[in-house]
Amino acid sequence: MEARLFVLQRLSAMLLAPLVLVHLGLILYAVRGGLSAEAILARTQGSVGWALFYGVFVLAACVHAPIGVRNVLREWTRWRSRSLDGAMLILAAALLATGLRAVWAVVV
């Protein structure tokens, strides 16, 4: 299992790298003008492009973050049992649900 998690971690990292760069650029651009809800939503609502971009972003993050957190907990606490794996799946599901909800909220 560790081998498969490793591969998922690295692949999601490779996917996240360009997405993060775009996102950082976006944040800096948005902050430049000062955020207002209308300004953000005007740009994002109805956009298939943004839906796809952030949808993929959320999916990759939901894979990458729980695997990373699992490594940290296994190495720095005594929690190494199967219950940890279950907890990480729950974390992934929670991130997926709130993430996709957020994408929906901002795009629809």
Place this chain on the structure above:
Amino acid sequence: MHDDSQQLRVSIWRGKSEGRFVDYEVPARDSQTVLDVVTWVQRHREPSLAYRFACRVGVCGSCAMTVNGRPRWTCRTHVRKVVSDGRLTIEPLRNLPPIKDLACDMTPFFDKWHRAGGRFKGTSGRNDPLPRLERSSPERRAADAAIECINCAVCYSACDTVTWNPEYLGPAALNRAWTLLNDVRHAERNRILDVVSEDGGCHSCHTHGSCVEYCPVEINPTASIAGLKRRSLGNMLARRNR
């Protein structure tokens, strides 16, 4: 210059996991090594002090201990290079079960070496012609870069992932596996990728690089393990496509 009046303050661990540091005053000498210091203490102050050494000249790796927090060969460690404020603290190697004082049990280290597939098995017999090794081939160069390991366990002691992950095979075992994976004479190369891809294998390495930092023969286990990760990934993808 030879100065008999100079004394080193040396703290040496006595006991097993439970025990205490005992302080000794040791005469400082030019070109003194830490092994010289330990030997002096055993001969002149503490006959029951347990420690390991063999060659005394930096080729066998038996004298490895933790000196001022760093895993080193004590015969190859000049006191003046590591002494801090006239003090030396000497402990056994980390990550291995203690036997007594400065001697630790190397069994788990060698168990993991075997588990990683370190034992060579030849493909040819004594009546076959000698296999030709192409020294400049990428595989042979990769193996040669990692082949000088004498299993001293300094890297194993330096590695925090070994401390934090009891299943982790460790840098020396995985480095050895890498040399055999690249050895065209080895009969069980296929098995190696399976073994190092199990839990506790190469994928547990986080590339801290402490092994590289401390290896006395300048081997780079991190690079070997990265090689294993690449080959393991290739192997996994190849299996998917079958």
Place this chain on the structure above:
Amino acid sequence: MGGGGVSAIGTDRRHAGFAAFVIHRLSGVLLAVFLPLHFLVLGLALDGARALDSLLVFAELPWVKASEWGLVVLLTVHLVFGLRILALEFLPWQGARKMWIAWGAGAAAAAGLLFIVAAH
């Protein structure tokens, strides 16, 4: 003869590769903690622009702005140190790419600076 104390054999971890590992791991943990909060804030847009606006007024608070700055730095750090790991593991070995650590810290500082400048 004196002595005493407890042996907790450590290793001197003062080398660049280990520092990079710690920073990469800690930034990842902090980001993982932040991410659900971030998603929840955005989800509030579901309640309409007004809910998001009142939250964006909240976002003008100095400590909130400082946290946002912190997160930009964390994300940049985690990204660059992560790219170093990917390079070490999947590209042919070319040294520990220790210069990447310096560059990574620099990039994060630059991103943080840009954020401060842009926010004015």
